[in-house]
Amino acid sequence: MSLVATPKDRAALGAFYRRVLLDDVIPFWLRHGLDREHGGMLTCLDRDGALLDTDKSIWFQGRAAWMFATLWLTVERRGEWLDAARSCVEFLRRHGHGPEGKMWFSVTRDGRPLRMRRYVYSEAFAAIAFAAWARATGDERAAEEARRAFETYLRTSFEPGVMTPKFEPTRPSKGVGSLMIGIVTAQELREHLGDAPVGGRAPTEWIDGFIGEIERDFLKREHRALMETVAPDGSVLDHIDGRTLNPGHAIECAWFVLEEARRRRDARMASLGVEILDGMWERGWDPVHGGLLYFTDLLGRPVQEYWHDMKFWWPHCEAIIATLMAWRMTGEDRHAVRHRLVHEWSFRHFPDPEHGEWFGYLHRDGTVSQGAKGNLFKGPFHLPRMLWMGMRLMEGR
Amino acid sequence: MSLVATPKDRAALGAFYRRVLLDDVIPFWLRHGLDREHGGMLTCLDRDGALLDTDKSIWFQGRAAWMFATLWLTVERRGEWLDAARSCVEFLRRHGHGPEGKMWFSVTRDGRPLRMRRYVYSEAFAAIAFAAWARATGDERAAEEARRAFETYLRTSFEPGVMTPKFEPTRPSKGVGSLMIGIVTAQELREHLGDAPVGGRAPTEWIDGFIGEIERDFLKREHRALMETVAPDGSVLDHIDGRTLNPGHAIECAWFVLEEARRRRDARMASLGVEILDGMWERGWDPVHGGLLYFTDLLGRPVQEYWHDMKFWWPHCEAIIATLMAWRMTGEDRHAVRHRLVHEWSFRHFPDPEHGEWFGYLHRDGTVSQGAKGNLFKGPFHLPRMLWMGMRLMEGR
Numbered sequence: 194m195s196l197v198a199t200p201k202d203r204a205a206l207g208a209f210y211r212r213v214l215l216d217d218v219i220p221f222w223l224r225h226g227l228d229r230e231h232g233g234m235l236t237c238l239d240r241d242g243a244l245l246d247t248d249k250s251i252w253f254q255g256r257a258a259w260m261f262a263t264l265w266l267t268v269e270r271r272g273e274w275l276d277a278a279r280s281c282v283e284f285l286r287r288h289g290h291g292p293e294g295k296m297w298f299s300v301t302r303d304g305r306p307l308r309m310r311r312y313v314y315s316e317a318f319a320a321i322a323f324a325a326w327a328r329a330t331g332d333e334r335a336a337e338e339a340r341r342a343f344e345t346y347l348r349t350s351f352e353p354g355v356m357t358p359k360f361e362p363t364r365p366s367k368g369v370g371s372l373m374i375g376i377v378t379a380q381e382l383r384e385h386l387g388d389a390p391v392g393g394r395a396p397t398e399w400i401d402g403f404i405g406e407i408e409r410d411f412l413k414r415e416h417r418a419l420m421e422t423v424a425p426d427g428s429v430l431d432h433i434d435g436r437t438l439n440p441g442h443a444i445e446c447a448w449f450v451l452e453e454a455r456r457r458r459d460a461r462m463a464s465l466g467v468e469i470l471d472g473m474w475e476r477g478w479d480p481v482h483g484g485l486l487y488f489t490d491l492l493g494r495p496v497q498e499y500w501h502d503m504k505f506w507w508p509h510c511e512a513i514i515a516t517l518m519a520w521r522m523t524g525e526d527r528h529a530v531r532h533r534l535v536h537e538w539s540f541r542h543f544p545d546p547e548h549g550e551w552f553g554y555l556h557r558d559g560t561v562s563q564g565a566k567g568n569l570f571k572g573p574f575h576l577p578r579m580l581w582m583g584m585r586l587m588e589g590r
Numbered sequence: 591m592s593l594v595a596t597p598k599d600r601a602a603l604g605a606f607y608r609r610v611l612l613d614d615v616i617p618f619w620l621r622h623g624l625d626r627e628h629g630g631m632l633t634c635l636d637r638d639g640a641l642l643d644t645d646k647s648i649w650f651q652g653r654a655a656w657m658f659a660t661l662w663l664t665v666e667r668r669g670e671w672l673d674a675a676r677s678c679v680e681f682l683r684r685h686g687h688g689p690e691g692k693m694w695f696s697v698t699r700d701g702r703p704l705r706m707r708r709y710v711y712s713e714a715f716a717a718i719a720f721a722a723w724a725r726a727t728g729d730e731r732a733a734e735e736a737r738r739a740f741e742t743y744l745r746t747s748f749e750p751g752v753m754t755p756k757f758e759p760t761r762p763s764k765g766v767g768s769l770m771i772g773i774v775t776a777q778e779l780r781e782h783l784g785d786a787p788v789g790g791r792a793p794t795e796w797i798d799g800f801i802g803e804i805e806r807d808f809l810k811r812e813h814r815a816l817m818e819t820v821a822p823d824g825s826v827l828d829h830i831d832g833r834t835l836n837p838g839h840a841i842e843c844a845w846f847v848l849e850e851a852r853r854r855r856d857a858r859m860a861s862l863g864v865e866i867l868d869g870m871w872e873r874g875w876d877p878v879h880g881g882l883l884y885f886t887d888l889l890g891r892p893v894q895e896y897w898h899d900m901k902f903w904w905p906h907c908e909a910i911i912a913t914l915m916a917w918r919m920t921g922e923d924r925h926a927v928r929h930r931l932v933h934e935w936s937f938r939h940f941p942d943p944e945h946g947e948w949f950g951y952l953h954r955d956g957t958v959s960q961g962a963k964g965n966l967f968k969g970p971f972h973l974p975r976m977l978w979m980g981m982r983l984m985e986g987r
Contacts, residue, residue, distance in 0.1 A: 237830060245891055246830045306758040361703040433634060433643045433965065494642055495962035499951060500896035502959060554896060556953065562899060565892035568830065 195529035196536060197520060197587075207587025214580035219264070219274075221550040221566070222257070222573040227277055231303045233257075233284030234277075236572030240564040241548045247302035250569040251289050254281045255318030257573050259381070262325035264581065275329065282326050282335065285319055294345060299569055311357045316346040317374045321381040328385035340391045343378055347392040347399070350375065366422050366430060369411045369446065372403040376449045379403075404450055408465055417472035418491055419443040429491070436491040437498070440477025441508020444470055444485075448515040455522055463522055470515050474531055477508070482558050483538045485512055503562060504555040506571065509539040510579035517586050551576050592926035593933060594917060594984075604984025611977035616661070616671075618947040618963070619654070619970040624674055628700045630681030631674075633969030637961040638945045644699035645966065648686050651678045652715030653971040656778070659722035661978065672726065679723050679732065682716055691742065696966055708754045713743040714771045718778040725782035737788045740775055744789040744796070747772065763819050763827060766808045766843065769800040773846045776800075801847055805862055814869035815888055816840035826888070833888040834895070837874025838905020841867055841882075845912040852919055860919055867912050871928055874905070879955050880935045882909055900959060901952040903968070906936040907976035914983050948973050 196206050225242030226234050228249075234257040237246035258281035265274045288304030289296045296315035299307040323339035326332060349355045350371040360366070379396035388395045394402075410427030411420045421439050424430055451466035453459070477485045485508045488501040512535045520528035542559040543551040545566070553571045554562040565571075593603050622639030623631050625646075631654040634643035655678035662671045685701030686693045693712035696704040720736035723729060746752045747768040757763070776793035785792045791799075807824030808817045818836050821827055848863035850856070874882045882905045885898040909932045917925035939956040940948040942963070950968045951959045962968075 239892065248829055301760060305760045307760055308757050360705050363698060363702045363704055432645055495636060495960040497960075497962075497965045499900060499959070503896060562896070563892040563894075565894075568894045 194533065195520075195526070196533050197517070197529050203587045207584050210580045210583035210587065214577055214584065215268075217549045218551075218573070218577050218580060221548075222577075223273060223277060226257075226567070226573065227280060228284075228302065231284070232280045232287075233304075234281055234572060235302070236567040236569065238565065238567045240545060240552075240566060242566065245565060245568075248299050248307060248569065249284075249302060249304075250299050250572070251285070251297045251315040252318050253569070253572040253574070254285045254289065255315065255320075255322040258282045258285065258322035259318065259325050260573050260577050260581075262322070262329045264577075266325065266329050267585070268581070278322075278326060278329065282322060285322065286338075289315070289319060295349070296342075296345075311359065312371075313346045313349040313356075314374060316342045316349070317378045320346060320378050324382050324385040336386050339382060339386060343382055344392040346378065347375070364430065364432075365425050366435070367410075367425055368422050369407060369420065370442070372407050372411075373442070373446045373449060375403045376400050376446075376453065380449070380452065400453055404453065404462065404465070407446065407450075412465075412469065413491075414468075416491060418476060419446060419469050419473055420491070433490075433494075433497050436494065437496055438473070438476060438489050438491055439487070440473045440489060441485050441487065441505070441511055443473040444477065444508065444515045445511035447473065448511065448518050451515065451518045451522060455518070467519055467523065470519055470528075474512070474516075477512075478531075478534070479504075479557065483534065484542070484555070484557075484559060485509055485535070486557075502557040504542070504557065504559060506539075506543050506551050506553045507575040509535055509543065510575040513539060513579050514582045514586075517583060521586055591930065592917075592923070593930050594914070594926050600984045604981050607977045607980035607984065611974055611981065612665075614946045615948075615970070615974050615977060618945075619974075620670060620674060623654075623964070623970065624677060625681075625699065628681070629677045629684075630701075631678055631969060632699070633964040633966065635962065635964045637942060637949075637963060639963065642962060642965075645696050645704060646681075646699060646701075647696050647966040647969070648682070648694045648712040649715050650966070650969040650971070651682045651686065652712065652717075652719040654678045654969060655682065655719035656715065656722050657970050657974050657978075659719070659726045661974075663722065663726050664982070665978070675719075675723060675726065679719060682719065683735075686712070686716060692746070693739075693742075708756065709768075710743045710746040710753075711771060713739045713746070714775045717743060717775050721779050721782040733783050736779060736783060740779055741789040743775065744772070761827065761829075762822050763832070764807075764822055765819050766804060766817065767839070769804050769808075770839070770843045770846060772800045773797050773843075773850065777846070777849065797850055801850065801859065801862070804843065804847075809862075809866065810888075811865075813888060815873060816843060816866050816870055817888070830887075830891075830894045833891065834893055835870070835873060835886050835888055836884070837870045837886060838882050838884065838902070838908055840870040841874070841905065841912045842908035844870065845908065845915050848912065848915045848919060852915070864916055864920065867916055867925075871909070871913075874909075875928075875931070876901075876954065880931065881939070881952070881954075881956060882906055882932070883954075899954040901939070901954065901956060903936075903940050903948050903950045904972040906932055906940065907972040910936060910976050911979045911983075914980055918983055 197203050225238050228235050233249055233254050236253045239245050258278045261274045261278035288300050291297055291309055297306050298310040320339045320342035323335045327335035379399045383396035388397050410423055418438055422435055447466045447470035454462035454466055476489050479486050484504040486502050487505055488496045488498050490496050516528050516532035542555055545552055550566050552561050552564055556562050594600050622635050625632050630646055630651050633650045636642050655675045658671045658675035685697050688694055688706055694703050695707040717736045717739035720732040724732035776796045780793035785794050807820055819832055844863045844867035851859035851863055873886050876883050881901040883899050884902055885893045885895050887893050913925050913929035917929055939952055942949055947963050949958050949961055953959050
């Protein structure tokens, strides 16, 4: 029933993830995405790798630098990986920052600014990029840049009044996204730079705070649901936006919590991660066509976002990691069964048999909606991170 | 082959549109949408009319007021229509405006502000609402409110530096949307308040300017395409956003131009409208499943917006109007054939056989993606306007 029943199964699964990562996905992005002219990573690529748009997302300079530096640190000392990471790090340094230090959302191929957004995920991804780069190369300046980017992230996300508000103060709300990304960013900083304070607290303290707030304000045990958005006091906002759940996002959150629990050998924290995963798997898994629905409604009502029932690549990547990690930590069958379900659904529908890598956007029934390999939001991150995590989990790490 | 071949066919089609409008669509919104407690129109309604969200869009207070006042002016003097229009006009007056006179995008049920957006479509819809209301009731204050709303629309849309920019100045662009909505808003003001200057020019002069700019900068004859976004000098921006076409939107623009041509008996202008319609029909009509695709790419490349191949109700409404009007004006068969195609596809897939009105959001293959009757963007506008226009066109008006 599962792909992880015997040591031999596990070795085969790990070898499979390694092969897809190193022979398919990473070569695709090195060949087609790495910008040998202006540096950095181009992600708007067609099915065959042809360039659809020269614009670059700043998110992806950080995400790609992190991925390549991490491969160099944990898999093999391949020069081309370190070079790719360097190219993205240098692009970030030259072109990442706006006049007041906040980072751009997108820039032209040669780094001229196109768009600034309210939120600060560019900063979170830059922080993990600089941290991994500092660890890989001993570059002290990068360590400082990582801390500074995380400080901007923390200040803009959590200090009242810093982020430009999207809504009027009539109905205040807060999102789970900044807490989740706070966890994984703090984890990476601690991994590479140690647990010394950043923005006034040790990364471990930040993580405690984020997980505490998620459990207290976003987890609704009576609904078996993790909310995306709640009122500042954690109450449910019974409006379309307030009821909208993002199962893949919550499942990603679940494994950030599981990862922390595993590192600390904290059984209570582990059971919190499993609780989020169990509830949101039940809400997200499509009983008709399989795969994970993008959005669902807390009360089962219609969802307003047009792509609510599409199947995106990234929630499937996150669910493969989460189910595999939950199985590794608990040994409980349901996680192995779910891992097999989402692994098999994903590898049946997302890979492009002709040009490699994964399609990103499928209809509910699993047919391809559009065949491009990337855009400003899809590039070398969720898929290679999943393959890398899967490989390592099966290697016992 | 067509639904309009004989006078008897045309009478039957007109009667059909009238019946759906007066026996199904308008009663649905009066029964479920009209807010008898706080006034104005609620649009976030489930399939059966149950309230999904109490938030109100300011767009829809104007759109609904315009629709109900227009029915009162042109179809019958029904008191419940005038009452509905009054309720929305009064809600707009009480709760529509932010501190600096710009109108909100959304408010709570009782009118407290939720969101301000950069753009000014709330103002355009308020302008046509106040204009029709002034005509229906002789309310001089409303005529002045209509002019003021249109002035805000014009200043914010076209005076450089007034609208908060979304992008940095690196790659300037302009959209066809403000010109299109400018045309139809000026037409309504002229219809109800005459052609006296507003914002420094007569409505007819504004319309001349808008149509001229659309033809000069947005129509690409070599591609048989009307662009959504171009550089300020009209050149194509060869990036994903710049190449993205919205066939339903362009087809709506086509009938705004045809309407103007018909009023002026201007053959050159009529052929411009037909040219836009012909080109964008060919680009939008789905050869596989029928219906109109939401977005396509100028060069046939993948489109980034996730819902690019979904079938939304409103482009179908606009295409029914445009093809019928083009047929009425030219007598050419291809328009009658296309009208029949889009009419039959729409009435086969969008109506809800159980609770009436139309579903808004279908998958590419015509199956329902989500069954709600409304949200902040769908309410009593595109569908009743199409039925009203179709009925009048078949009655020879």
